[in-house]
Amino acid sequence: MISNEDEDLEVNPVMVTLKLKAPDLYRRAADEQLLVCIPCAASSQGLPLNRTTLETHLLKPSPFFAGLYESMNGKTVEVEEGMLETRSGFLDNRRVRILFEELHYNENFKPFRVVCISQPLQGGVRPLEDRKRGKDAQAQVDTMEQCKTFLYALHLVDISPMTRAKTSIREFFHTYRIFAKGYLGHVTPKLCSLFDQVADELIRSNRDRLEDYSRGGKKWSMFRRSVEVVLMEDTKLARKDQEVGVSRDSEDVVNAHEKLYLRLRDAYKEEDARIERAITLLKSDSVKDFGADPVLEKCDFAGPVKLLRDFQKLPCALDKASTLKDVTNAIHASVLEAIEKGRVPEQTKIGSDDLLPLFIFALVQASPRCIYSNAELLQHFTSFGSMDSEISFHAANLRAAADFLLQSASHVKQPSRYTPSTGVPPEEALTDEGLELPGLPATSKPSKRHSDSTLPRQRGIDQNEHEKSSRKPSDPVTSTDVRKAGPEETTQKLPTRSLTTRQGSLNSFGAIKDEEEEMQLGEFLLALKSEDLPTSSGRGVPF
Structure with missing residues (x-):
């Protein structure tokens, strides 16, 4: 039940309701040059023609993401290649075809688009679509299970590139034993290049089946995503780096997804x-x-x-x-x-x-x-x-x-780790005093009154007042006291760990407490400078 493309929108029940029952919405859509979506007459049977329905079908382009639109009541829709796909805010996911488009003009003679769509974005009658709709539904790769279903359904004859790539992934995690803060932008491209190469090799070795999935084509992204997700899930590694020769069935074996997550947890604990x-x-x-x-x-x-x-x-x-x-x-x-x-x-x-x-x-x-x-x-x-x-x-x-x-x-001062019972020396004591994040001074005092801003408020205390009331003469001088302390007070040793932002110096990598972690950090920095790492083909070429 698909509408004829010669349908007259001027007598369409949704358009008539929009103009006569909600003229303010139609005027706003025209003035702001919104995308007006009108479901075809055949699909509007049973559709409640209320204000909520009309607002759902008036779309404003997102200022941040190309192809993404937001309805007047806050729902999001993606528009691509003659299709509208509902995103957040809808009760179910729908892919709706644009049957035809008309150009209307507002009072200032500025154009705005009016499109006739095959069915409502929410509610109403869901007409039968052609066979392409069924194919599109099978091609969803939004989860790991969907990626596995999609990739296995291709019935690839030669999967040797994926087998070789597992060794390359293990070598990657062996080379980068720690992920240093501020350097993930250097690590990510190396891992992504590996998956790009594997996807290209699979297409070359299965040309008859994957001709439509070549790089640059419409289906490349879907195929590339599935290769990465499935390959990471199938690659097994030891949970601890020093373990060698762990059996596949051991409980100490994890897949590459889990290994990557564990590395990040260690870096940002x-x-x-x-x-x-x-x-x-x-x-x-x-x-x-x-x-x-x-x-x-x-x-x-x-x-x-x-x-x-x-x-x-x-x-x-x-x-x-x-x-x-x-x-x-x-x-x-x-x-x-x-x-x-x-x-x-x-x-x-x-x-x-x-x-x-x-x-x-x-x-x-x-x-x-x-x-x-x-x-x-x-x-x-x-x-x-x-x-x-x-x-x-x-x-x-x-x-x-x-x-x-x-x-x-x-904003919340944390207690020092130095106590007589623990015996931790003052130079190793660490508090959150002096920590400065971008755009947020450590001494900032939040307003007690609820802000009219839509951003979440922040909880905090006046650190200067807290320090005046809580510091004792015997307390060690911290990094925030340097500008206030006199010559005699500054003779005490300051904390050795410097607190900087994620974009700061190597001291911001975390607590490097022993020689082993220092050696791992050195290996990480050397790996970043290295141009040769194993690839899925076994040859040393740059990622």
């Missing part, structure tokens, strides 16, 4: 611990305290909290990105449910300004571990051939949430 302390202080805060619309406090966000609770247990970065997508959809679903039950006004909307505070609120309530490590994983190791706009959107949300929580932790 300090940041993860500080975020966990911040979450403990923020647990009792409401959505209003994080900067969201106060009316949303009446919504039940148990759904997204449940999804985030076991987030850190997923080793594959693609599965993590898929979970974050489900969390965003669950947040929108929670608000829609509250609207249907009358707990919040019907005109309530979730825009991008509310989505991040609500996401941080759900993250705090769920309290998953290793939030910062997961943010680094999604930021640096989700290439999958080409990082699509939706994955980058969710990765950016998690990064923003992690940075906010880390900055919140920096």
Whole structure:
């Protein structure tokens, strides 16, 4: 039941309702030159022609991501090659064809697009699509299981490139035994180049079956993503680097996804611990305290909290990105449910300004571990051939949430590790005093009044006042006391560990406490300078 392309939109029930029953929405769409989506008449049967439905079909292009649009009520839609695909905020995923397009003009003679689509983006009748729709549904590769299903369905004859690549992946993890902070941007391209080469070799050795998946084609990204995810899952490594010859069935064997995640956890365990302390202080805060619309406090966000609770247990970065997508959809679903039950006004909307505070609120309530490590994983190791706009959107949300929580932790003075019972000398004592993050001075004093900004507020104390009231004459002088201490006071030895940002010096790599870690750091830096590493073909060529 697909509409004829000669349909007259002027008598289409959705267009008529938009112009006569909601002229303010039509005028705004024309003035702001929005994309107006009108479901064909045959598919609009049973569609509730209310204000919510009309707002869902008026789309504004995203200022950040090409091809991504946001409806007037906060839902996201991706437009690509004559198709509209629903993203966050919808109850189900739909791929809708654009049947034809018309150009209309507003009062200032500026054009705006009006498209007739094969079915509504939400609700209404779902007409039968052609065979291509079935093929597209089978080609989804948004999770590790979908990638495996897709790749195995190709029935490749020669998989020797993948077999050889497993050795290269093991050599990669053997070479980079630690991931130094601030240098992940140098490590990631080397690993991505390996997967690019494997995908190219598979296409050459299976030309008759993979002719349509060549680099630069429309299907390359989907094939490249599946190769990376499946190859990482099939490559087995020892959990501990010093272990050699561990059997495949041993419990100390992990796949490459898990190995990568463990490396990042080791590198950012300090940041993860500080975020966990911040979450403990923020647990009792409401959505209003994080900067969201106060009316949303009446919504039940148990759904997204449940999804985030076991987030850190997923080793594959693609599965993590898929979970974050489900969390965003669950947040929108929670608000829609509250609207249907009358707990919040019907005109309530979730825009991008509310989505991040609500996401941080759900993250705090769920309290998953290793939030910062997961943010680094999604930021640096989700290439999958080409990082699509939706994955980058969710990765950016998690990064923003992690940075906010880390900055919140920096406002809270942590107790010194020097106590008479532990015997830790003063020069090894470490506090969070003097830590300066980009754009956030250590001495900043947050306002007690709730800010009108949509960004989440930050919890903190006046460190100067705290120091005046708590410091004793016998306390060791820290790095923040240097500018205030006199000549006699500065004779004491300062802490040996310098606290800098992630872009700072080598001292910001973490606590290097023994010769073994120093040797591993040296090996890491030498590996970055090296031009020759094993590849899937066994020859030493630059990644």
